[in-house]
Amino acid sequence: MRTIMTLAAGALVVAGAMQLTAANGEEPISRTDLVKGDIDVPGHEAAQVRVDLAPGAFAPKHRHPGEEIAYVIEGTLEYELDGRKPVTLKAGQSLFIPAGVAHSARNVGDGRASELATYIVTKGSPLVVPVK
Numbered sequence: 001m002r003t004i005m006t007l008a009a010g011a012l013v014v015a016g017a018m019q020l021t022a023a024n025g026e027e028p029i030s031r032t033d034l035v036k037g038d039i040d041v042p043g044h045e046a047a048q049v050r051v052d053l054a055p056g057a058f059a060p061k062h063r064h065p066g067e068e069i070a071y072v073i074e075g076t077l078e079y080e081l082d083g084r085k086p087v088t089l090k091a092g093q094s095l096f097i098p099a100g101v102a103h104s105a106r107n108v109g110d111g112r113a114s115e116l117a118t119y120i121v122t123k124g125s126p127l128v129v130p131v132k
Contacts, residue, residue, distance in 0.1 A: 027054070028053065028054045031050070045120075048116060050116055053075070053105070057106070059104055064127060066125075071115060077108065081102075
């Protein structure tokens with residue numbers, strides 16, 4: 001009976017470890033489209049996206065076909081905009097990123113970081129354009 005209990009306990013430990021690995025195997029950066037719609041400015045639309053970054057995750061340099069307002073929901077993010085010194089924002093702080101300005105972001109906190117990105121962009125253009 002003890003052998004069966006020991007084997008069962010071992011199986012539970014292994015199963016728990018497998019679930020922990022899957023939970024911690026999250027994507028470094030995930031984007032969730034929240035809303036998108038036409039606005040009164042001809043040829044433009046607004047979009048909101050939630051961006052979640054795992055600890056240490058880095059969003060490489062990119063640009064958008066319009067303005068972005070980044071609001072940090074949780075954690076600590078460092079943004080680097082071309083031609084400016086890096087700026088570090090914590091939950092509750094915002095940053096305006098002008099149209100076409102190349103920028104990057106990095107989670108510099110201990111845990112997950114999230115931002116709410118609001119865009120006013122040229123309709124039909126790709127929302128994120130990588131910069132080489």
